[in-house]
Amino acid sequence: MLSIDDFKPLDLEDKPLFDRYYKKFPPFHSDQLFTTMISWNDYAHYHYTLIKNHLIIMTIINNQVQFRNPMGRHDREICYQVLKLAKNVESNYSLGFIDHTSKVYLTKNFPKLEFIPQRGYFDYVYLSSELAKLEGEKFRKIRNRLNKFKKKNIYTTEDISKENMEEVRKFLKRWCLWRDCESDKILKNEKKAIIYSMKHFFDLDLSGLVLRVNEKIEAISVYEKMDEETVVIHYEKGSPYYDGIYKAINQEVAERVCTKYRYINRESDMDAPGLRQAKMSYRPHHLVKVFAVNKKNIQF
Known part of the structure; x- marks a missing residue:
């Protein structure tokens, strides 16, 4: 027994x-x-x-x-x-x-x-092709904010690697200062989870993308294969000083994975009203109940 x-x-x-x-x-x-x-x-x-x-x-x-x-x-x-x-x-x-x-x-x-x-x-699950293209009226507001970001900023992207890992860690420290992670129980535990994930990034077979503005890392996304059709986004963090930067890192990752994976799983909202609204605004294909x-x- x-x-x-x-x-x-x-x-x-x-x-x-x-x-x-x-x-x-x-x-x-x-x-x-x-x-x-x-x-x-x-x-x-x-x-x-x-x-x-x-x-x-x-x-x-x-x-x-x-x-x-x-x-x-x-x-x-x-x-x-x-x-x-x-x-x-x-x-x-x-x-x-x-x-x-x-x-x-x-x-x-x-x-x-x-x-x-x-x-x-x-879990919120999206069609990767939709997040990559952002076509149609349902994505109009997201497209507008993304386009404003692109007009105001010249940015580059690159994979997370051993060469830039220390910069990624420094960015995450800045992000936790911006969000005051220590004052919120969930954010405090998320900080621990992110630190662990980045410390064992290669042991866990993770993939990731950094977005640089003026050559400085201002956003990251960490993801991995979930199954043959799905990639899951574990973490997506961006600077509060660039409106639309989350829209940019989101689309950049979607463009990279859409040729191989049909779906993008962006995990749950933990009953956070703002997070739920943001995830719903991207029009999920379905929810994993x-x-x-x-x-x-x-x-x-």
């Missing part, structure tokens, strides 16, 4: 295991990516176990334990064991990040479960 003691803390050395597993069962949500988990590990305390070729993730945030739905082919016995664990931990929503297909399966096999949409964790289970309805 599955026990909480079967879960081990996530470590950078586990990346090859996750790479092999995701070749068989590609992740459906950005939170499942190894980069996301290892970079945010100081905040979410990720643990995992493998049982009968099912990968199960557990997080501990503010002493609240939450399990992820088992990844792999649906198996009623494995689901039962995870639900039993979720029933006995101190957390109201102890099973989360359940995708639509798994929700249908669980509803059929455990009809008493109640599913709560985790709106703040819905996820659900949590209310513990009181876990009955057998």
Whole structure:
């Protein structure tokens, strides 16, 4: 029987295991990516176990334990064991990040479960070709701000590399000063995640782009392959002194990836109103919806 003691803390050395597993069962949500988990590990305390070729993730945030739905082919016995664990931990929503297909399966096999949409964790997925071209009336306002930026500024772009990594780190320090990261819990943890990602940029097989204005880095984007059709944007940061710079770095990345990837996953909005408005303004192709289970309805 599955026990909480079967879960081990996530470590950078586990990346090859996750790479092999995701070749068989590609992740459906950005939170499942190894980069996301290892970079945010100081905040979410990720643990995992493998049982009968099912990968199960557990997080501990503010002493609240939450399990992820088992990844792999649906198996009623494995689901039962995870639900039993979720029933006995101190957390109201102890099973989360359940995708639509798994929700249908669980509803059929455990009809008493109640599913709560985790709106703040819905991933925003866009057509890469649309973000690259920005054509049509629906992108008019974005195009206008982008064009104003291009008229006012001469900029260049280049890949993030070992040669410019130190400059990237200095830019991120400036960005955190601009945003006053230390005053906000989420930004403070995001700062830690970014620092970790950049420290292990090449270990994690990440890609990235820098945008220079007057030869100085003023925006960056960090991304990686999620599956054969999708690239996920982990971080996108820009200087507050250049209106439209986020529009520029967004389009530049889209132009680079659109020939290889159909979709761009720009992760979730964490229930931040301004961030939600910004992500919706780019007209997502679809949202990757996820659900949590209310513990009181876990009955057998």
